[in-house]
Amino acid sequence: MVHSSGIGVYLKQLIPFLLSSFQVTVLGKPEELNGLAWAPSVQVIPMEADIYSIKEQVELVSKIPSCDIFWSPQYNVPLLPIRAKKRLVTIHDTYHLAYRHTLPLAHKLYATAVMKAAVRLADQVITVSHFSKTEIAKYTNCPLEKISVIYNGVDNVRFKADFPEKASKQLREALPQLPEKYLLYVGNVKPHKNLITLLKAYASLNPALQAEYHLVIVGQKQGFITPDQEVFQFLEQHPSLALKVDFTGFVADALLPFLYKCASLSVFPSVYEGFGLPPLESMACGCPVVASSSASIPEVCGGAALYFRALDAEELRIQLENVLTDERLRADLVKKGLKQSKEFTWEKSAAQHLSVLKELLPKG
Known part of the structure; x- marks a missing residue:
C-alpha cells in the first residue's frame, strides 16, 4: 500500500x-x-x-x-x-x-x-x-x-511557505492547463469526501468570484469500490459549471506543495476522516484552509481553519466568499495555519x- x-x-x-x-x-x-x-x-x-x-x-x-x-x-x-x-x-x-x-x-x-x-x-x-x-x-x-x-x-521539508519564485513557473510548465487563480481540493472522489457539497457551494458563489477563480480537484477520480457518482451527475447537469472545474487526476508528489502554495485557498469538506493530511499540508504551505467541522477535522486543524457544517453548501459558500474577499482574514488564517502545522511532525x-x-x- x-x-x-x-x-x-x-x-x-x-x-x-x-x-x-x-x-x-x-x-x-x-x-x-x-x-x-x-x-x-x-x-x-x-x-x-x-x-x-x-x-x-x-x-x-x-x-x-x-x-x-x-x-x-x-x-x-x-x-x-x-x-x-x-x-x-x-x-x-x-x-x-x-x-x-x-x-x-x-x-x-x-x-x-x-x-x-x-x-x-x-x-x-x-x-x-x-x-x-x-x-x-x-x-x-x-x-x-x-x-x-x-x-x-507533515513533511516540513517538502511542505513549506518559502518556495523560490521559480517554483510557480515550474508548476505552470508541468501543469499547463492549471488556471491562474483557483480554489483547491486535494482528495479522492469518494462519497464521504463530500465533494458534492463543495460543488454546490462553488456553483452558488458570487458570479464575479466564480468568474475569477476556478475549482481545481487533485486526486484519483476513478477505480473505487464506492465512487461518488453524484459528483459526475451534478457536473453533467451543469455544463457551464463543468468548464470551471478542473480535474487534474494523479499529480506527482513533487508538484503537490506548489499546488497548495499557488492556491487562493484549500477546501476540505469531508464528512468523515480519521485524520486528514491535506489541511495541514495546505497550512504548512501558507494556504488558508476552509474545512468541515466533522469527525477528527477540528481536532487536527484546531483554531487555524475556517469551519462550516459538512452538508451545508450555503454555509460553505459564505465561508469561501469570506476568505476570498477579506485580506485580513486570509492573513490571520495563514499565520495560524503555519503555527498549527508545526505541531505535527x-x-x-x-x-x-x-x-x-x-x-x-x-x-x-
Whole structure:
C-alpha cells in the first residue's frame, strides 16, 4: 500500500525511522519501491495479490516469515495464524463501519468481519486521532487501553511557505492547463469526501468570484469500490459549471506543495476522516484552509481553519466568499495555519511508533 493515498504517505514517512532500531521486511511489489531512498535498506517479500482479497489472505499466511512483530498498516490483517510473536495494527478510521450502509453487501460483510478481527487478533492498536479511538471502541468493542493515539505528521521539508519564485513557473510548465487563480481540493472522489457539497457551494458563489477563480480537484477520480457518482451527475447537469472545474487526476508528489502554495485557498469538506493530511499540508504551505467541522477535522486543524457544517453548501459558500474577499482574514488564517502545522511532525510520530513497537518486543 506504499502508493495508496494517505496510507502510502504514512508508510513512506515512517519506515525510514524504523531502520535504526529494527530489521525491517516489507510485503509488496519490489518494483513499486523504485525511487524510494530507503528501499535498499529493507528486505522485500513479493506479494502479488490485490489488497482486501481472499488471495491476499492466503499469501499473507504463507509469506510472513518468523518475526518478533508483524505490523499491519491498515485493517486488512492476516486472519489465520502467522509466525509472529506479536501483532500490531494501525486502523486509521472506521468509515467502513460507520458508513457501512453505503457499501455493497460483500464489502460491508468483509469490512465488519475483518476490522473486528483486526482488533481482536492484535496485541496493540494504533490510530491517528482521539476521534478514531472513540469510533474504534464504539464499533468493535476494543478496550480503550489497547488503542494508542499517534498523530500523523507533515513533511516540513517538502511542505513549506518559502518556495523560490521559480517554483510557480515550474508548476505552470508541468501543469499547463492549471488556471491562474483557483480554489483547491486535494482528495479522492469518494462519497464521504463530500465533494458534492463543495460543488454546490462553488456553483452558488458570487458570479464575479466564480468568474475569477476556478475549482481545481487533485486526486484519483476513478477505480473505487464506492465512487461518488453524484459528483459526475451534478457536473453533467451543469455544463457551464463543468468548464470551471478542473480535474487534474494523479499529480506527482513533487508538484503537490506548489499546488497548495499557488492556491487562493484549500477546501476540505469531508464528512468523515480519521485524520486528514491535506489541511495541514495546505497550512504548512501558507494556504488558508476552509474545512468541515466533522469527525477528527477540528481536532487536527484546531483554531487555524475556517469551519462550516459538512452538508451545508450555503454555509460553505459564505465561508469561501469570506476568505476570498477579506485580506485580513486570509492573513490571520495563514499565520495560524503555519503555527498549527508545526505541531505535527513525522519525527514526533515516528518516536511514538517506535515506543509502541519496543514495548511489544519480547522481554529479556
